[in-house]
Amino acid sequence: MKTDFIKNKVKALFIDEIYAYFLPYRKYFVYGMLFLVLSGSLQLSLPLLLGKSVNLSFNPGTFTDTNTLMKHLGILIGMLILQFSFTFVRNYYFLLFSEKSVGTLKKDLFHKYLSYPLPFHNKNKVGDMLSVITNDVMVVRELYSSQFSDLLYSTFILIFCTGILISINLKLSLILLIVFPAIIYLASFFGKKIRKTSKETQSLYAGSNSVIEEDLHQIRSIKIFGKERKEVSLFARLTEDIIQKTIHNSLFRSFFSLSSSFIIIAALIVILWYACIMVVKNEIVIADLVTFIVNMIFIINSFSTITQFFGNLERSRGATVRLVELLNEKVETEDFVNSSPMDFQHTIEFKNISLSYGEADVKVLDGLNLEIKKGEKVAIVGPNGSGKSSLLNLLLRLYTPTGGTVEIDGVNINQIGLANYRSKFGVVSQDLELFNRSVIDNIRYGTETIDDSRLESVLAHSNVIDFINDLPEKEHTKVGKNGSCLSGGQKQRVSLARALYKNADIMILDEATSALDSSLEESIKANLDSALSDKTLIFVTHKFSLIENFDKIIVLDSGKISAIGTHQQLLQLNKTYATLYHLQNRPVTIKKVA
Template identity: 35%
Template sequence: MLNLIRPYLHYLGAGIVCTIFVGLANLAVYWIIKDVIDQVLTRTDSAGVSHQLNLIILGILVLFSLKGLFYYGQVYLMAFVGQRAVVDLRNKLYTHLQRLSISFHEARRTGDMISRITNDVATIQTSLSTGIADLLLQVVTLAGIVGFMFYLDWKLSLVTIITIPAVAAVVSRAGHRLRTITALIQGKIADITSVLEETLSGIRIVKAFTMERQEIKRFARENEDSFAVTMRGAKVNAIIAPLVELLAVLGTAAVLWYGGHQVIRGSLTLGEFMAFLGCVGSAPTPMGRLSATYASFQQALGAADRVFALLDVKIDVVDDPNAVPLPPIKGHVEFKNVSFAYGDGELALDGINLSARPGEVIAFVGPSGAGKTTLVNLLLRFYDPLSGSVEIDGYDLRNVQVESLRRQIGLVPQDVVLFGVTVRENIAYGKDDATLDEIIQAAKMANAHDFIMKLPAGYETRLGERGVSLSGGQRQRIAIARAILRNPRILILDEATSSLDAESEALIQEALARLVKDRTTFIIAHRLSTVRNADKIVVLDRGKIVEVGTHLELLAKGGLYSRLSLMQFSQGGPAVREEAI
């Protein structure tokens, strides 16, 4: 975590100076006690005593006025360092999450990622914002107390510090225990966050299947598990302070016994002894605060382990050091002997060879799991093939910069994602410089303009989370308008019309017919009616291309495409359609 505060060392240095002054000002109280007793209360010349007392009182007022100013500097500067470091960490973590490959996100729970960037970072934030200042202040205070005690009487000081090794052992053992427990606590919080994210985002399914009670029980179970682990940490915290205080009291009792005899024998003045007792009485406070701060840092380290474990995850798909920007493309796409597998599983694609000329419309058809979506994932370079290559206009995608590739491809996904911003901003997503006229034109081409104008604020209407205020068909058409606006040379329609009613689909098909002109288009659809007019239909099965041709050619062959078509159009039910295509 030290690297987080490195850019702000000058602020940290100024904060340390302020902290040291505040600590020394606190220590001055003990020196004042000594002087008041030895030079005022035990003297008999009233005139000299009165003058000395006035000076002491004036010194106290000046000292603590300065202490207030330095305390302000300490709190502000240390908070600035801690808050800036945490802001940088949160930005770094989110940036890393954005750059991590699709394979990482598909294998992780969204709730766990949210928990790490919120709850774990918040735990670190508490330590950095207040913990550093408190740690420094207590170290300065405790070191000053010990130093002043040795100045007054080194033998008595040795009697006092006999309990320090025992205190250190207690704090160290408890700290290691807390760090382990904190990691468990943060994991449980992540579990709760995951349940929240899953059930609230899928609330329609929960209610439709009357699963409210079961989900409430699941949440309560995770909540109770979190409570149990948190209470384990509370027990450790509850034990530390009393043990430290008890050991400190034992040291104080030894001081009273030995120091009292020193005063009786005249080896120590009353003022020195009272100042010493003041130091001894105050020592447990910084010791206790240090133990609490240490425990807080251990909790922060437990959270940091989870955060930095995420930052250490390697990005699978990265630009080659010699990668070049992909120039404006024509749209000639080639898959050359491409094979691919997800993780260590079976091959999802096996020896794929396919060519698409600029302006061609290619439709991918096949049973579920045949590899249709995987092909377009490779085209977007969400993954790299295990063997073979994917090329656009002769450029191997691994040799071009990813951003320059994806900026020239338009995508309409099966699961439409809309954001909680305006309709205009949703359509312009990925093309920030789009004018309102361009946005309106794209919406008209996607058959979305009419329903948008009926919304309360038209294109300035803010959508709910994930666009829940719109129907499925409306969300789909906004996604199509988003792709149209980018004016891509390559277009990917992944189940692009699956959410539309018959009337809307007809209008969209007409719009898409204009859109795909002079663009290389890849279509994945459950309904074969949407791919009949494709220039080339590619039929996949178990990761291999088994048939290629036009709709009529494939029907005449009597192969897999013909069987899928027969199943769909003769039986027509949605269950059959979903299973078949």
């Protein structure tokens, strides 16, 4: 029971949801506590030795030469050096305790970021998430580094110094103890205010980070539309709001600190005044008075440190609300212990699939049924907003259907280990995404396998070989942020090479050639026919010339399948397909200007 009580008290010093991150490193905490006790004990001995030295000086009967005083001085200096050494080691272990714990928290938060489902990322701004993993985590780090060590040390000193004061003189001690409840009340009152304003300040910081991140990402559009001043004005308003909230928060903390100091100093003046009266009346000796005053100074410093820590703790609780919320967010479904192995042999089936997005619950797929056989070349076409990308997102388990199931060989894909499942897909996304790494690193990103012969083959099939030798460092050239150092067509070819290099069973190409000119597109199409002859291909496109020879074409319209068939069948039987085809292939007439 006593152990549980102590554990609960220690736990109360931590922000609840992050307590678990500190437990694995508790050995450093124990080592720190050991040296805390040693350094604290030495500090507590200093006033006693100092009191004895003063007593010798004021007692003519015992003070015959300076040797004893010099001996006491030597002991005091030695104790100070030893105390400082113990304090250094104490701070080192508490620093290890906090840095390793917060480092684990930061790594876990980053892992969670990558594990959250796609809908989470769609509704949360990158700047907000970046603010949490930098600003909020740093608030926790600052609190539990030196401040936490100082709190425990000050608590140790406060408890034992109070005991010493009571043993010296109860009356003087009572004057000091009376002020403690008043300071505790102030800490509680201002703590709530500080927590609230800190939460608001941190939200404003997140908002300003979002503006910076978005504006730097959209710098081209800002310049084209000449909106630099507008964006600067928006950021200036946010910055001004942050300044006001920060000042507000600082005023609360300052008023709390000054109020506490005023009460303590007032108590100190009263104690000194009353102590002088007691000395005159011979109710206390000079040596005890010196010891009492030094211990009282220790208590004042300790109490100041403790109140400052709890003020910062309240600030941290407010500032890390978003951090706690993110830690509690649901991640993507982890692999089941008894998950089915992914071994695609026969069919992919969409059974009565429905999908709705967002808070408005907009239905983008409605009662969709579809079967794709292994080895088939399947195209998906339809007007914008018909549900093509949504269908692919479901197949890749980036979204979960609101109704129905997706099955592979009769097994619900949600029962298949996620990492194993996605390893079977090669994808070229409509939104090209490259890392600021070398061309070859981007191509090999989808697999750990290093196969030079396969790399040579995909460079040829994707036509990356046509431009890679012109790059400054050839295949080792960094492509820039999201491929900014490459043209749109080059980015698309690198993305295609990455999908081919993965050599997955199922290939998904979503507008994979949209940035290529016609001749290059035809060349790559011929290469793909050869490279993907034994693969299952799902091809989303608006270019009907690329899919005329596909095994099956699926026409989507308003979230439903309008028709399924070959190119010739759909031209004759499906109005939507025929309309889209003829709009794309109608001859262009140039009117002569009179």
